[in-house]
Amino acid sequence: AWHFTDAWHCAAFALKYRGRGSKGSRQRLPPGHMGLPFLGETLSLLWYFKLVRRPDDFIGAKKSAYGDGVGLYRTHLFGSPSIIACSPAANKFVLQSADSFGIRWPVPELVGITSVGNVEGASHARLRGFILAAINKPSSLRTIATVVQPRIMAALQTWADKGTIVAATEIKKVTFANICKMFVSMEPSPMTDKIDQWFGRLLDGLKAFPLDLPGTTSRAGRKCRRKLNAVFQEVLEARKKVHTGCDDLMSGLMQMEDEQGKKLSDNEVVDNIVSLVIAGYESTTTAIIWATYHLAKSPVVLAKLREENVEMNKSKSGSTLASLMITYDDIPKMKYTTKVVEETIRMANISTMVFRVANMDVEYHGYTIPKGWPVLVWLRSLHTDPNYYQDPLTFNPDRWEEPAKPGTYQVFGGGSRICPGNMLARMQITIILHHLSIGYEWELLNPDVEINYLPHPRPADGTSMAFRRLST
Numbered sequence: 429a430w431h432f433t434d435a436w437h438c439a440a441f442a443l444k445y446r447g448r449g450s451k452g453s454r455q456r457l458p459p460g461h462m463g464l465p466f467l468g469e470t471l472s473l474l475w476y477f478k479l480v481r482r483p484d485d486f487i488g489a490k491k492s493a494y495g496d497g498v499g500l501y502r503t504h505l506f507g508s509p510s511i512i513a514c515s516p517a518a519n520k521f522v523l524q525s526a527d528s529f530g531i532r533w534p535v536p537e538l539v540g541i542t543s544v545g546n547v548e549g550a551s552h553a554r555l556r557g558f559i560l561a562a563i564n565k566p567s568s569l570r571t572i573a574t575v576v577q578p579r580i581m582a583a584l585q586t587w588a589d590k591g592t593i594v595a596a597t598e599i600k601k602v603t604f605a606n607i608c609k610m611f612v613s614m615e616p617s618p619m620t621d622k623i624d625q626w627f628g629r630l631l632d633g634l635k636a637f638p639l640d641l642p643g644t645t646s647r648a649g650r651k652c653r654r655k656l657n658a659v660f661q662e663v664l665e666a667r668k669k670v671h672t673g674c675d676d677l678m679s680g681l682m683q684m685e686d687e688q689g690k691k692l693s694d695n696e697v698v699d700n701i702v703s704l705v706i707a708g709y710e711s712t713t714t715a716i717i718w719a720t721y722h723l724a725k726s727p728v729v730l731a732k733l734r735e736e737n738v739e740m741n742k743s744k745s746g747s748t749l750a751s752l753m754i755t756y757d758d759i760p761k762m763k764y765t766t767k768v769v770e771e772t773i774r775m776a777n778i779s780t781m782v783f784r785v786a787n788m789d790v791e792y793h794g795y796t797i798p799k800g801w802p803v804l805v806w807l808r809s810l811h812t813d814p815n816y817y818q819d820p821l822t823f824n825p826d827r828w829e830e831p832a833k834p835g836t837y838q839v840f841g842g843g844s845r846i847c848p849g850n851m852l853a854r855m856q857i858t859i860i861l862h863h864l865s866i867g868y869e870w871e872l873l874n875p876d877v878e879i880n881y882l883p884h885p886r887p888a889d890g891t892s893m894a895f896r897r898l899s900t
């Protein structure tokens with residue numbers, strides 16, 4: 429059955445491309461295997477990611493069987509014949525060829541029909557301009573640093589009061605409180621608790637099989653998306669009636685104009701607020717969880733981090749909360765902290781892969797990526813490859829003394845969709861590392877806990893830890 433499926437797909441391909449090679453060349457699929465009938469290689473993926481918990485061996489097995497080649501393999505995953513890209517050059521090729529490789533979400537409604545993650549071409553470029561201006565410009569980041577910091581400082585104190593915490597739960601809470609404040613100036617309330625639950629179900633819906641039937645996770649996700657859009661629409665309507673003077677993402681997006689003086693529609697503002705929460709909430713939470721995890725296991729790194737941050741803290745004078753905060757402009761001076769942040773993000777591999785679909789038959793180094801086939805751009809495989817990172821599974825911030833080899837660091841994707849929140853994510857991790865290292869110490873309760881790799885890599889126990897104020 430295994431070989432029959434591969435033969436079946438290859439024969440279908442050969443039939444379709446009969447005599448259509450350009451300049452006499454033969455059309456051929458990248459090497460690889462289509463796996464079992466209907467299931468494809470899904471079981472193999474689950475075997476490596478869920479059962480044996482060696483996710484890198486999924487691509488490793490392909491490299492052993494078919495050689496490194498040009499970094500493309502054929503496969504059958506998530507219900508469709510697909511191409512995997514997993515070399516710096518092949519990934520770059522796919523991510524930078526926006527005309528050849530488009531976006532097709534299984535349920536666009538869940539991502540947001542008019543959101544930056546779903547639209548393409550000129551509309552995408554226009555929306556990205558708005559979003560980059562709102563969350564990626566130094567002036568925006570300067571303001572955001574002052575908005576998020578008090579909540580982070582207060583949260584760490586409550587963790588120490590508790591003594592034992594599940595970091596995933598606590599980090600999620602403070603990240604969400606900050607998102608509500610940054611995006612729509614909402615303070616924690618029963619309403620924000622509800623919104624948080626809806627986001628949880630929406631995120632589950634995005635990861636679930638896209639079956640729109642009563643009782644399915646996908647249906648529940650769609651319902652929550654509608655509720656979230658409705659809540660934020662109300663906030664927006666209220667702002668149009670009474671000028672609130674809020675200095676948050678929603679106001680920013682409502683006021684901005686493009687080069688033609690055109691503003692975003694109300695629907696675009698709301699859709700993109702919801703989608704930015706989806707993109708920024710779980711990713712930032714996961715990165716911070718990994719930072720606490722690795723630092724707990726790397727006392728030498730933590731000591732060096734602490735030393736730099738205590739020095740930075742000494743340069744702050746005064747007793748008010750504001751005077752103890754770091755600023756966006758302090759960050760370039762925090763050289764070692766920056767390395768810890770990059771190493772955390774590299775090892776976290778929050779996005780194992782990103783998805784594209786071939787808009788046309790695309791040729792790459794003698795292989796054809798057939799029109800309509802999904803392309804899975806396997807970001808993870810670059811960050812765990814010993815050819816690019818020595819001893820890649822060891823947490824070693826000093827490796828960032830040297831920049832990564834060109835094209836081998838794609839944690840935020842690449843090309844026209846490279847993560848517009850990357851500076852915001854880095855800044856939030858830096859801020860929490862600063863306050864954690866100068867004021868607290870922590871130990872993992874289950875240092876040898878298993879790691880779950882699906883849907884995103886995380887310690888299975890949520891990172892339970894003893895957490896206290898530093899005694900000195």
Ligand code: HEM
Nearest residue numbers: 544545707708711715778779782839840841845847849853
């Ligand atoms: C460590 C944290 C983060 C990681 C690892 C991460 C990773 C990524 C990756 C790999 C992509 C590319 C997706 C693709 O090519 O299809 C992406 C896109 C995106 N990210 Fe992030 N992200 C993070 C944090 C954030 C934050 C904090 C925000 C905003 C609040 C954000 C907003 C977005 C948006 C809107 C997109 C879609 C961009 C587009 O399609 O043009 N991300 N992110």
